[in-house]
Amino acid sequence: xxxxxxxxxxxxxxxxxxxxxxxxxxxxxxxxxxxxxxxxxxxxxxxxxxxxxxxxxxxxxxxxxxxxxxxxxxxxxxxxxxxxxxxxxx
Numbered sequence: 380x381x382x383x384x385x386x387x388x389x390x391x392x393x394x395x396x397x398x399x400x401x402x403x404x405x406x407x408x409x410x411x412x413x414x415x416x417x418x419x420x421x422x423x424x425x426x427x428x429x430x431x432x433x434x435x436x437x438x439x440x441x442x443x444x445x446x447x448x449x450x451x452x453x454x455x456x457x458x459x460x461x462x463x464x465x466x467x468x469x
Contacts, residue, residue: 389425389433390449394418397453410460417456422448 394415402411427433437445 385428386426388419389427390419390422390445391415393445393449394422394453397449398457401453401457410464413460414453414456417459418449418452421452421455 398411398414398418402414425433
């Protein structure tokens with residue numbers, strides 16, 4: 380039995396949307412993935428099966444706090460990756 384197709388981390392989509400909001404659209408996908416990994420590693424995992432699971436059980440204050448944490452994590456990840464970016468084209 381595989382559950383991989385049935386669960387996901389709630390923060391993944393939020394982080395992706397925040398990255399795209401913060402950066403111009405012509406960025407390398409590897410660079411964006413590095414930022415996403417760093418940001419996600421600074422957020423607690425919140426696994427869900429359906430988006431409605433979070434929307435139904437979350438208060439407006441919780442939603443605001445999640446959005447604040449995502450924004451901060453992405454900003455910090457962008458700074459971290461910029462400071463540690465390799466110059467080679469691997």
